[in-house]
Amino acid sequence: MELGPGIPCRCPCGALTVVLTSKTKENPGRRFYRCGVVSGENHVFKWADEALVEEIEALSVKQASMENDLIEIKEHLIDIKKDITEIVEVVAAFSTKI
Ligand SMILES: [Zn+2]
Structure with missing residues (x-):
């Protein structure tokens, strides 16, 4: 089974996963x-420490992507503010001519 x-969060059988603590000598x-629901072949088993490292790595990639998105959004916001300023100036110029 490839996870x-x-x-x-879910096993391929559809059941939610649980977190347990090993009591083996190893x-x-x-x-x-x-x-x-079921312990055995074709059902989820994954060490929590390994899963958490993978989770943090995946979140780090997502965070980097979101930071780039935020930079782009801020740049667009600056452009929008400039456009609004220009529109206000044009409207003000027209209103003085009317
Ligand atoms: Zn299962």
Whole structure:
């Protein structure tokens, strides 16, 4: 089963995932995501620490994209303010001629 990066919210079977804590000798206290209904092959199992690192990496990419979008929006806003100023000046010029 191939999972996407980050925190798995749903198992391919449709069930919500749960976060549990390992009690094995190999991974004591390590938290993991698992299918909330069925434990086994073809159902979600993912270590929480690995999922969280992936989630942070994905969020970092999204944040960078949103920061670029914000820069563009600010530039458009400056242009819009300039346009409004010009329109107000034109309207003022016309109103003095009427
Ligand atoms: Zn499942």
